[in-house]
Amino acid sequence: MHRPPPALPQRSARVLRARLLPCLLAACTVVAGLGGLSPASGADPLGPGERDPDIGPRTAPVHPGYATPEKARASVKAAHEHRHGGGGRTAPTTAGGGAGGDTRTATTTLAAADTTSATTLDPAVFGRWETLSYDLPLRAVHATALKNGKVLLIAGSGNVAEDNVIGRFLAYVLDPDTGKLTSVPVPYDAFCSFHVVDANGDVLVFGGTTRYKTSSSPWVGSNKVYKFVVDTQTWVAMPSMGDGRWYPTAVSDGSGKVYVYSGYTATGAVTTSPEMFDPATGSWTRIAGRDLPLYPGLHTAADGRLFYSGAHYGSKLNTALPKLFHPITGAKVSVTGSTMDLTRRNHAMSALVGSADQQLVWVAGGGFPALGTSYFVDLDDAAPAEIRGPALPAPKAYVSMAHLPDLTTVETGGGTGTASPVYETSILEPTTRTLSPMAPHTVPRTYHSSSLTTRDGRVLTFGGDPGGSGQFVMKVEVFSPPYLFRGERPTITDVPTELAYGGTYTVSATQSDAPLQFASLLRPGSATHSTDSDQRTLRLSTRTVPGGVEVTLPTNRNLAVPGWYYLSVVDDKGRPSVSRMVRLSAAATPPPPPPPPPPPPPPDTTPPTVTSRTPGEAGTGVAPAANVTATFSESVRGVGDSTFTLRAGDSAVPATVSYASGTATLDPASDLAPSTTYTAALTGGITDDAGNPLSPLEWSFTTAAAVTTRTITIPAEADTTVRQASPTTSYGSATSLLSDRQELSTSGSAAHGFLRFAVTDLQPGETVTGATLVLRTLPDDGGTSDGPAVWRTADTSTPSGTESMTWQSGRPARSGASAVANFGAVGADVSVSTAIKGITGNGPVTLELAPDSTNGMRMRSREHVTADQRPQLVLTVRSG
Numbered sequence: 001m002h003r004p005p006p007a008l009p010q011r012s013a014r015v016l017r018a019r020l021l022p023c024l025l026a027a028c029t030v031v032a033g034l035g036g037l038s039p040a041s042g043a044d045p046l047g048p049g050e051r052d053p054d055i056g057p058r059t060a061p062v063h064p065g066y067a068t069p070e071k072a073r074a075s076v077k078a079a080h081e082h083r084h085g086g087g088g089r090t091a092p093t094t095a096g097g098g099a100g101g102d103t104r105t106a107t108t109t110l111a112a113a114d115t116t117s118a119t120t121l122d123p124a125v126f127g128r129w130e131t132l133s134y135d136l137p138l139r140a141v142h143a144t145a146l147k148n149g150k151v152l153l154i155a156g157s158g159n160v161a162e163d164n165v166i167g168r169f170l171a172y173v174l175d176p177d178t179g180k181l182t183s184v185p186v187p188y189d190a191f192c193s194f195h196v197v198d199a200n201g202d203v204l205v206f207g208g209t210t211r212y213k214t215s216s217s218p219w220v221g222s223n224k225v226y227k228f229v230v231d232t233q234t235w236v237a238m239p240s241m242g243d244g245r246w247y248p249t250a251v252s253d254g255s256g257k258v259y260v261y262s263g264y265t266a267t268g269a270v271t272t273s274p275e276m277f278d279p280a281t282g283s284w285t286r287i288a289g290r291d292l293p294l295y296p297g298l299h300t301a302a303d304g305r306l307f308y309s310g311a312h313y314g315s316k317l318n319t320a321l322p323k324l325f326h327p328i329t330g331a332k333v334s335v336t337g338s339t340m341d342l343t344r345r346n347h348a349m350s351a352l353v354g355s356a357d358q359q360l361v362w363v364a365g366g367g368f369p370a371l372g373t374s375y376f377v378d379l380d381d382a383a384p385a386e387i388r389g390p391a392l393p394a395p396k397a398y399v400s401m402a403h404l405p406d407l408t409t410v411e412t413g414g415g416t417g418t419a420s421p422v423y424e425t426s427i428l429e430p431t432t433r434t435l436s437p438m439a440p441h442t443v444p445r446t447y448h449s450s451s452l453t454t455r456d457g458r459v460l461t462f463g464g465d466p467g468g469s470g471q472f473v474m475k476v477e478v479f480s481p482p483y484l485f486r487g488e489r490p491t492i493t494d495v496p497t498e499l500a501y502g503g504t505y506t507v508s509a510t511q512s513d514a515p516l517q518f519a520s521l522l523r524p525g526s527a528t529h530s531t532d533s534d535q536r537t538l539r540l541s542t543r544t545v546p547g548g549v550e551v552t553l554p555t556n557r558n559l560a561v562p563g564w565y566y567l568s569v570v571d572d573k574g575r576p577s578v579s580r581m582v583r584l585s586a587a588a589t590p591p592p593p594p595p596p597p598p599p600p601p602p603p604d605t606t607p608p609t610v611t612s613r614t615p616g617e618a619g620t621g622v623a624p625a626a627n628v629t630a631t632f633s634e635s636v637r638g639v640g641d642s643t644f645t646l647r648a649g650d651s652a653v654p655a656t657v658s659y660a661s662g663t664a665t666l667d668p669a670s671d672l673a674p675s676t677t678y679t680a681a682l683t684g685g686i687t688d689d690a691g692n693p694l695s696p697l698e699w700s701f702t703t704a705a706a707v708t709t710r711t712i713t714i715p716a717e718a719d720t721t722v723r724q725a726s727p728t729t730s731y732g733s734a735t736s737l738l739s740d741r742q743e744l745s746t747s748g749s750a751a752h753g754f755l756r757f758a759v760t761d762l763q764p765g766e767t768v769t770g771a772t773l774v775l776r777t778l779p780d781d782g783g784t785s786d787g788p789a790v791w792r793t794a795d796t797s798t799p800s801g802t803e804s805m806t807w808q809s810g811r812p813a814r815s816g817a818s819a820v821a822n823f824g825a826v827g828a829d830v831s832v833s834t835a836i837k838g839i840t841g842n843g844p845v846t847l848e849l850a851p852d853s854t855n856g857m858r859m860r861s862r863e864h865v866t867a868d869q870r871p872q873l874v875l876t877v878r879s880g
Helices: 010-025 069-084 161-166 799-804
Strands: 028-031 036-039 128-135 142-145 151-156 170-174 181-183 194-197 203-206 209-211 225-229 234-238 249-252 258-261 275-278 283-286 298-300 306-308 323-325 332-334 349-353 360-364 374-378 386-388 400-403 409-412 415-417 426-429 434-437 449-453 459-463 475-480 491-494 498-500 504-510 516-522 526-528 537-539 541-545 548-552 563-571 580-585 610-614 619-622 628-632 644-648 655-660 663-668 677-682 697-703 708-715 718-723 736-739 751-759 766-776 789-792 831-835 843-850 857-860 872-879
Touching (some): 142 194, 142 459, 194 249, 194 526, 203 258, 249 298, 349 400, 349 409, 409 449, 409 459, 449 526, 516 548, 628 677, 644 655, 718 736, 736 843, 751 872
Parallel strands (some): 400 449, 498 580, 619 697
Antiparallel strands (some): 142 151, 151 170, 170 181, 194 203, 225 234, 249 258, 258 275, 323 332, 349 360, 409 426, 426 434, 449 459, 459 475, 504 548, 516 537, 610 628, 655 663, 708 872, 718 751, 736 857, 751 843, 766 831, 766 872, 789 843
């Protein structure tokens, strides 16, 4: 990032210009360092830039499974199949977009032109990446999500020493929905500064670059502070810091104050003298000294202390242990059990993950060489200790993290060197502390890259500085998490904009196909150099109410520092709504208190009654398996096996008694005897909640007679096949039946089978409860994936008439509008059966086997020599 590119000799410059002009006309790309030109191939546009050797190697080995986007997609799919035994659903990715033009406005919202790849990943499982259709006009080193849904991108001099000298300090406001970019130049060089968002939603920028490093002088940090006022898109100078700071970190607390640590001063040393800024008064105060490396990963804990995570940039003071410390008194508690090599957490990233009240910090990646490990620290522990976290799929530094409204975290980007990108993205589930691999990004993101979450729950990624002239990545890529592909999301229809700490508010919201589960706050990101100190999410105390949810805000301001947040509702399928912007403020007026409770009701003196009983009084034909129930006029107490009884004559019936929702249930230990009279009784001891007793009650009922079942097997009394190809031929004496839509290789060769059964053995009082047609397929039939449908036909024929019918004559008409059964897939030489509907009594039953497809089915007929392979109709009948 840091040394200006050497000037080209005059002849070399002329040669390059002579070669570059025709390439520009032919849409070519200069291949830096190769001394040649190559045709444009859809690679990301690269702007100018240079690197400093202290930021890590330019190139280093990359895990082969994540060296390219396509290899990464294959690795993600293979890992998923190994873990789950299948690849999940896969689906093609669609893309589209419009040109930015001079107005720098994309023609579609978050439009993309995604490159087709051989490995497809289901976006409902792995999410989806899209590359926006426009290029950025600056090197996006710093990125902040604003309260109006837009993004402030700052380059300053953007790693170009010449721009620092001539005062070209770029910044733009990006509208991600339209692609519109508005220039808002910074009044000073904010390159390598740090930034937080204040309670009003404006951006405070601390430090930056006074002078670039040269062979004879170190980096010189700026002591300037500016505020970007979002509503007017203007810069306002704030009181300067006592020290210049290049590569500092700032972090906010619950009072709105900002603590600024580390950074190169004017002497090129890392300052160990932090300062505190009070935005309310514009004043600076020196606070307790602290030896921390450049861009230290800092986060505000629930008790107001600050936590240094171990993530940092560069080699200065890089052995400082992770610790909790008081910013004013300096009292500290170091993290125990630290086994990581802290010098290799260079370019790692840390974040307070999950709900902020859980106080869980996650640190991932780093270098050098690049690390694939991560760890957690629970700040709620009296003695915070390192807890091993999930391994990253591939080692990498330059990690970016962005929180999602469902309380998970996306980690993305990174590389083993500035020009060795790793194409790996995962989502952390903090409650289980597990990582789920996602679809890989396709735009390289290493040094000077960052990510931010949008109001609709997607993640924007910016930047990437592999080093060398002409290499900065100008493309914006968007990650849509899996929850965006899992059906309709809930919708917030109304919510107050100003929220007070400790206040309770109603969020009006509609659900889709799942109930609302909780509401969350997400602090929009303000990221640079793998550092975002104030980013956090918080699960709100949530209660479902008609038309939405009721949420209660925390009273502890350190859990959610004052300012603007994304507020979302999440349903029980994990799908968040598009968020609403709300401001959490101590000055906000809390909602009015609820109305006083109504006066207590008058004393209850009305005794309970029984409003319904089953079986009813003098009921008959009661099923022996029935339970006995009594429903009361109000809630009662005292229901049990001593107050709710059943007897047959003088014999008590063993039973279990239960009570729920105003109904008592007596469940006999075994079925009641048939044709027997029983008496149920509710006796003394049952009262309502006020103590009013139930009057004793008895009633009797009689059970039904015993039920018996039997099976009747009926052989076919006639069967035949009619063939369209032989319309006048009778096949009543054949030993097989056939059903086929196209028996021969030509059309017009259908074959239908007919069967006739005589039902004669049903006795008075018997009911048919089931009927099954049983057939035997031929050994050489080969089976079928779709057997014939079974139709009832008119029973006007005789057995001999059935045997003698042909395609042209004697076929009975179908007697219903739909088939009574259907054979599915069947094999060869097997017994197949299907249930038949509509048989209720004695009489002839004629069935037609009509083909459903060109897959035919051949069966034994009644003339076959083996009796048990002939067609049968099996009836199940019940009496009683």
